[in-house]
Amino acid sequence: MKWSELCIHTTNEAIEPISNILHEAGASGVVIEDPNDLVKERDTFLGEIYELNPSDYPEEGVYVKAYLPINSFLGETVDEIKQAINNLLLYDIDIGTNQITLSEVNEEEWATAWKKYYKPVKISEKVTITPTWEEYTPVSTDELIIELDPGMAFGTGTHPTTVLSIQALEQYVADGDTVIDVGTGSGVLSIASVLLGAEQVFAYDLDEIAVKIAGINAKLNKVDEKIKVKQNNLLDNVDVTADVIVANILAEIILRFEKDAFKLLKPGGIFITSGIIKKKKQDVKNALINAGFEVVEINQMEDWISIIAKKK
The missing domain is CATH 3.40.50.150 (Vaccinia Virus protein VP39)
Structure with a gap:
């Protein structure tokens, strides 16, 4: 099966509502490419640092990427996504450049493209969130582990709004x-x-x-x-x-x-x-x-x- 990578150039403010729109449209995973990730300090003992390529990231704003199967409904689905994103303006949400591009990827590329972004992350004193496919050993006896599959969830729970909540x-x-x-x-x-x-x-x-x-x-x-x-x-x-x-x-x-x-x-x-x-x-x-x-x-x-x- 062939997949279409939908890339939306938007703002940090619009990440969560756009991610929600993409999942409702049937996206099997959402990737967020935020240039802040290139300079963010991380706890290396959790292993969440990955080799990130600066050329993949925008100079301003963020890329939100999703993967949709290429079928006869793709054009209609993309149009619905565009309309839903434009409707965010009604809620006074800054959608930034809102440039949307489509590119084709094969099955193997799709299966691995977004997984590389998700590693175990300690988001509070006790709570660590880890993808289901990652082997992870707690570093303390009182550590609480939450397993999520970003392919079926709304992200991995590492967005600042979720971190603040937890x-x-x-x-x-x-x-x-x-x-x-x-x-x-x-x-x-x-x-x-x-x-x-x-x-x-x-x-x-x-x-x-x-x-x-x-x-x-x-x-x-x-x-x-x-x-x-x-x-x-x-x-x-x-x-x-x-x-x-x-x-x-x-x-x-x-x-x-x-x-x-x-x-x-x-x-x-x-x-x-x-x-x-x-x-x-x-x-x-x-x-x-x-x-x-x-x-x-x-x-x-x-x-x-x-x-x-x-x-x-």
């Missing part, structure tokens, strides 16, 4: 907690919550593909008995009370349900929000305060913000 979960999730994961995607935050001590997690996503993937990843990590994955629009009609609610999602979406999150949290409960670009930080902060929250922590990684709020 670092916050590690700080605030306690043994026996109930956690709600809004916009679960690959389910990585739900999995991390259980490994960190949560007794039950309710994972919601509007996308039925994400719901399926989150369920598969939960089983892969042997935590599916404690994670209930359901297709749902944000917190609509949810009546679960939680100790922690986490949402790694666009700022514009967070602003649609911050009051619902306040209602569903127990007194003293924690609302972890991530996926916020810098220019939206104040909007989210103000909305959380107006909903009754106390903002207890604001963290930043690269161009991304996470805000942790507490129900008084």
